[in-house]
Amino acid sequence: xxxNGKRIATAWAAMVLAAPLIAHAxxxxxxxxxxxxxxxxxxxxxxxxxxxxxxxxxxGRAMELPAFCRVQAVATxxxxxxxxxxxWLPDGADWNGRMLGTGNGGYTGAIxxxxxxxxxxxxxxxxxxxxxxxxxxxxxGFVHREKIEDWAHRAAHVSGEAAKLVARxxxxxxxxxxxxxxxxxxGHQALSQAQRYPGGYDGILAGAPAHNRTRLNAGFLWSxxxxxxESGAPLLSADELALVSRTMVERxxxxxxxxxxxxxxxxxxxxxxxxxxxxxxxxxxxLTGVQVEALQKVYAGPRNPRTGEAIxxxxxxxxxxxxxxxxxxxxxxxxxxxxxxxxWGRWVFGDPNWDYRTFDWDHDLAYAEERLKIVDSTDAExxxxxxxxxxxxxxxxxxxxxxxxxDTVEYFDALRRAAGNADAVGE
Numbered sequence: 001x002x003x004n005g006k007r008i009a010t011a012w013a014a015m016v017l018a019a020p021l022i023a024h025a026x027x028x029x030x031x032x033x034x035x036x037x038x039x040x041x042x043x044x045x046x047x048x049x050x051x052x053x054x055x056x057x058x059x060g061r062a063m064e065l066p067a068f069c070r071v072q073a074v075a076t077x078x079x080x081x082x083x084x085x086x087x088w089l090p091d092g093a094d095w096n097g098r099m100l101g102t103g104n105g106g107y108t109g110a111i112x113x114x115x116x117x118x119x120x121x122x123x124x125x126x127x128x129x130x131x132x133x134x135x136x137x138x139x140x141g142f143v144h145r146e147k148i149e150d151w152a153h154r155a156a157h158v159s160g161e162a163a164k165l166v167a168r169x170x171x172x173x174x175x176x177x178x179x180x181x182x183x184x185x186x187g188h189q190a191l192s193q194a195q196r197y198p199g200g201y202d203g204i205l206a207g208a209p210a211h212n213r214t215r216l217n218a219g220f221l222w223s224x225x226x227x228x229x230e231s232g233a234p235l236l237s238a239d240e241l242a243l244v245s246r247t248m249v250e251r252x253x254x255x256x257x258x259x260x261x262x263x264x265x266x267x268x269x270x271x272x273x274x275x276x277x278x279x280x281x282x283x284x285x286x287l288t289g290v291q292v293e294a295l296q297k298v299y300a301g302p303r304n305p306r307t308g309e310a311i312x313x314x315x316x317x318x319x320x321x322x323x324x325x326x327x328x329x330x331x332x333x334x335x336x337x338x339x340x341x342x343x344w345g346r347w348v349f350g351d352p353n354w355d356y357r358t359f360d361w362d363h364d365l366a367y368a369e370e371r372l373k374i375v376d377s378t379d380a381e382x383x384x385x386x387x388x389x390x391x392x393x394x395x396x397x398x399x400x401x402x403x404x405x406x407d408t409v410e411y412f413d414a415l416r417r418a419a420g421n422a423d424a425v426g427e
Contacts, residue, residue: 045069085128101127101156109132111129136341152375156189157197183207215312263398299314
């Protein structure tokens with residue numbers, strides 16, 4: 001599927017190079033007449049500086065924004081595609097000459113108005129898309145593989161390339177630099193752009209990238225099974241999770257030289273929940289052997305039961321219920337069934353009634369990775385992105401309970417190994 005991405009990128013690049021330069025900036029309303037490949041601009045209107053209430057806002061709160069031109073459009077790069085996106089363009093004097101593409105979260109199909117507003121305030125031509133669907137469940141991808149591909153990487157590329165051409169029509173020149181920024185699924189999209197469309201963005205910021213999506217979802221399944229008994233009842237309460245996090249911080253906080261309630265790198269601590277195993281007391285400040293073993297399984301991450309091979313990184317100690325909030329409750333403990341079952345049932349096996357208890361760790365993971373190559377963006381060979389002059393920044397949170405930071409570290413290490421190979425970097 002990477003080659004398909006390259007074909008799309010090549011087509012857009014040809015369009016950018018072939019389209020004649022516009023000598024004078026166009027009025028905002030005139031942008032509806034702009035002809036773009038597989039894109040229809042549905043609206044273009046000026047907004048004066050002041051309050052702007054995003055469509056569908058639950059709070060009804062208005063954003064205070066500078067004056068801008070709001071462009072709404074829909075892209076149809078395939079017969080199944082329907083990617084809605086917006087491009088917000090600052091007044092000419094406020095434009096910093098750059099374009100910013102923004103990422104999404106989870107599987108939600110929605111334009112990110114907060115990201116648009118933040119980019120606009122900083123002077124960027126800013127683009128956001130709905131990834132080609134609406135809603136937050138995974139039913140959109142059931143027997144619609146093109147829509148899965150739109151969500152995974154294509155929507156971010158197509159909307160970004162269109163935004164460049166909209167900017168040229170508005171200002172009479174292309175942005176001199178284009179950037180992409182996203183976290184979680186947005187981080188996934190960010191890495192997909194570097195890997196699949198190496199000339200699309202000059203700078204990419206990938207936060208907590210959920211790019212190893214199939215194995216991340218295997219991690220959710222493994223961790224849920226570890227943290228629940230056969231009846232599906234949680235093995236650890238919210239108070240017990242908080243106890244684990246608190247104990248870990250107490251034991252590891254000082255290792256970075258500053259006692260501040262923050263553990264710099266939990267890998268350096270080597271925390272083992274065995275220290276909390278009850279020794280015959282019922283004080284409530286200890287854990288049973290079953291609970292300790294459950295925690296150890298989640299920290300270690302999923303493994304092939306037959307070969308012992310590591311499948312995915314584990315969740316870090318300290319992420320169970322960190323003092324700053326969040327924790328395992330939403331994704332690993334509270335759900336009555338493992339998270340993202342539709343990824344397996346609808347997307348992998350084509351069966352909405354698929355039973356997670358039938359998952360074969362020795363065979364089903366390999367099948368899923370082959371079937372959903374269009375989703376995962378784990379290629380560490382970024383030679384073409386490097387040749388194009390692209391810069392990639394990544395970050396992760398050590399207490400992230402959704403996307404384990406160990407996976408980001410492993411991908412970074414893979415990038416370093418590839419960059420150390422002369423053939424990989426073309427030197």
